[in-house]
Amino acid sequence: MTTSTASARPLTALLGHLGGERRAIVATILLVVVSQVCLGAISVLLAAAVGHAVVLRSAPPGWFWVLSAGLVIVRAVLTWGEMDASHALAFRVLARLRMALFDRYAVALPTRRRENTGRAASTAMADTERLEFFYAHTVAQLVAAAVNALLGLVLLAVVEPVLALVTLTALALVLSTVPLGRRRLEALGAEMVEATGALSDRVVDVLGGLREVLGYGLHEPVRHQIRETGAGAARAAGRLETTHRVLAGAREAAVTLAGVGVLVGVLGRGVPAEHVATLVVLALATVAPVADAAATCARLPALRAAATRVGDELARPAVLTRDTPPAPLPDGPLGLRMHGVGFGYDERRVLDGFDLSIAPGEHVGLRGPSGAGKSTVVSLASRLWDPDTGSVELTSSTRAEVAISAVDDAALRATLTTVEQDGALFSGTVREAIAGPSTTDAEIEEILTRLGLADAVTPDSHIGEGGLSLSGGQRARLRLAQAVLRRPRILILDEPTADLDEASARQVTDLLGTLPATLLVVSHRHQTLAGMDRVVDIAAPEVYETPTNPRRPRNHAGHAARER
Numbered sequence: 001m002t003t004s005t006a007s008a009r010p011l012t013a014l015l016g017h018l019g020g021e022r023r024a025i026v027a028t029i030l031l032v033v034v035s036q037v038c039l040g041a042i043s044v045l046l047a048a049a050v051g052h053a054v055v056l057r058s059a060p061p062g063w064f065w066v067l068s069a070g071l072v073i074v075r076a077v078l079t080w081g082e083m084d085a086s087h088a089l090a091f092r093v094l095a096r097l098r099m100a101l102f103d104r105y106a107v108a109l110p111t112r113r114r115e116n117t118g119r120a121a122s123t124a125m126a127d128t129e130r131l132e133f134f135y136a137h138t139v140a141q142l143v144a145a146a147v148n149a150l151l152g153l154v155l156l157a158v159v160e161p162v163l164a165l166v167t168l169t170a171l172a173l174v175l176s177t178v179p180l181g182r183r184r185l186e187a188l189g190a191e192m193v194e195a196t197g198a199l200s201d202r203v204v205d206v207l208g209g210l211r212e213v214l215g216y217g218l219h220e221p222v223r224h225q226i227r228e229t230g231a232g233a234a235r236a237a238g239r240l241e242t243t244h245r246v247l248a249g250a251r252e253a254a255v256t257l258a259g260v261g262v263l264v265g266v267l268g269r270g271v272p273a274e275h276v277a278t279l280v281v282l283a284l285a286t287v288a289p290v291a292d293a294a295a296t297c298a299r300l301p302a303l304r305a306a307a308t309r310v311g312d313e314l315a316r317p318a319v320l321t322r323d324t325p326p327a328p329l330p331d332g333p334l335g336l337r338m339h340g341v342g343f344g345y346d347e348r349r350v351l352d353g354f355d356l357s358i359a360p361g362e363h364v365g366l367r368g369p370s371g372a373g374k375s376t377v378v379s380l381a382s383r384l385w386d387p388d389t390g391s392v393e394l395t396s397s398t399r400a401e402v403a404i405s406a407v408d409d410a411a412l413r414a415t416l417t418t419v420e421q422d423g424a425l426f427s428g429t430v431r432e433a434i435a436g437p438s439t440t441d442a443e444i445e446e447i448l449t450r451l452g453l454a455d456a457v458t459p460d461s462h463i464g465e466g467g468l469s470l471s472g473g474q475r476a477r478l479r480l481a482q483a484v485l486r487r488p489r490i491l492i493l494d495e496p497t498a499d500l501d502e503a504s505a506r507q508v509t510d511l512l513g514t515l516p517a518t519l520l521v522v523s524h525r526h527q528t529l530a531g532m533d534r535v536v537d538i539a540a541p542e543v544y545e546t547p548t549n550p551r552r553p554r555n556h557a558g559h560a561a562r563e564r
């Protein structure tokens with residue numbers, strides 16, 4: 001669910017997110033304006049040369065060639081510079097818009113509520129690409145057409161006011177095509193953006209669930225859905241193109257009218273024959289760029305729809321807030337305390353007044369019925385989301401507690417590592433997938449051995465996209481290895497042994513028992529929970545089990561007695 005900013009000027013509103021690029025946009029506009037005027041001047045000079053040669057049967061004077069050659073050189077340099085500048089600007093605009101969106105997604109988390117990420121992806125990828133072109137090229141084109149038209153009209157008015165009047169009429173006709181189909185273009189543009197968003201949703205869904213498509217034989221229904229959604233997008237695009245073509249025809253007619261009108265005016269007013277071509281070309285050079293700009297304006301509704309979607313995404317309410325300045329983390333072992341935590345997805349409450357306190361260095365298990373909210377506790381304890389009520393704090397034996405929301409994000413991630421139930425591994429080698437910046441191969445080999453993976457993979461083994469070439473249990477253990485190699489002070493694990501056989505689960509439990517980190521482990525498996533100092537039942541958090549792991553030396557003296 002997004003909150004619409006409903007900005008009346010969505011394209012202008014996004015300028016606020018382009019920061020330093022506004023200067024570059026102005027510079028590109030200046031380049032394009034001068035380049036456009038040069039082009040107009042070259043066309044008019046050539047027409048003058050032709051008129052001179054055909055009617056007077058003589059070559060134009062020397063200054064003419066010098067001026068023409070100078071303009072051609074200036075235009076060539078400007079075109080080159082403009083291409084260079086506007087391409088670079090387009091990339092930077094794209095990067096800025098995407099970074100602004102990703103920054104917002106990082107605190108607004110579309111996945112927190114059951115939203116389809118395809119739409120967010122479509123906005124971040126496709127809409128931003130449409131807009132990149134607008135800020136880097138279109139604005140400059142519109143301004144250049146306006147300046148060029150103004151100069152052309154002034155020149156024509158100086159030579160012969162009637163010609164300026166005829167050209168002005170043609171310009172008015174060209175411009176009248178802009179509001180002409182506007183409502184329809186707006187509706188069709190919004191429909192097309194909506195339809196391509198829906199298509200993106202479907203495609204992202206199917207790509208994410210390819211195995212299910214194969215496993216359940218869903219080819220036909222999936223194909224049908226994509227075909228239908230694609231056909232909807234194609235129909236919207238088709239209607240949009242037809243409207244554009246009709247309007248383009250009207251604009252061509254207006255440009256032709258300008259040429260013919262000026263020709264008639266010139267002939268009627270007895271202008272010398274050698275100037276006829278010059279004046280007709282001047283009129284055409286005045287009107288044609290405006291016709292191109294009008295064609296661009298006709299595409300603005302689709303761009304406005306894209307800008308509205310980007311603006312809406314950027315206005316998503318944050319579910320993570322950042323305190324500034326960030327609070328420093330205490331040194332030494334850290335504990336974790338959740339106090340009176342309440343949380344719900346949309347209207348549905350999952351946690352209400354939830355309390356959990358883990359002493360520095362303590363290993364705590366969390367269990368409870370399916371759907372009771374254990375993974376939600378993991379997300380809140382890891383600060384992937386913020387609670388609606390209550391607090392989550394990091395505690396230390398030497399300093400006052402620090403609200404987890406007050407800790408700088410990078411410092412928090414270096415301190416607290418979470419292994420989620422369905423977490424992903426990146427493709428590449430085992431080393432690339434699991435090693436931290438200073439991890440040695442010896443450390444990787446040691447942990448692979450301890451987790452029973454050394455026979456299956458080496459640091460150089462390729463694991464495929466998302467670890468596809470591994471079994472589910474191997475993937476789960478590699479994700480654990482990745483977390484352990486980061487040497488976090490707090491490690492939070494959601495079902496680390498769910499995919500494992502007894503022997504592998506025992507290896508994991510044994511490894512966890514030797515970790516100096518503070519541990520919170522969600523599990524349904526008795527054997528895994530038995531390795532913890534203490535187990536909390538989420539359904540009855542006030543009832544704490546007695547320590548189940550006499551093998552592990554307790555390094556959090558006093559805490560357990562206090563809790564029980």
Ligand SMILES: Nc1ncnc2c1ncn2[C@@H]1O[C@H](COP(=O)(O)OP(=O)(O)OP(=O)(O)O)[C@@H](O)[C@H]1O
Nearest residue numbers: 111112113114345350369370371372373374375376
């Ligand atoms: N992203 C989400 N959007 C909306 N509701 C959600 C979301 N994630 C979980 N829920 C709902 O919140 C409730 C708690 O889910 P959670 O995954 O925390 O339970 P759990 O105790 O970890 O379950 P399990 O043991 O089955 O993994 C469930 O009813 C679930 O449907």
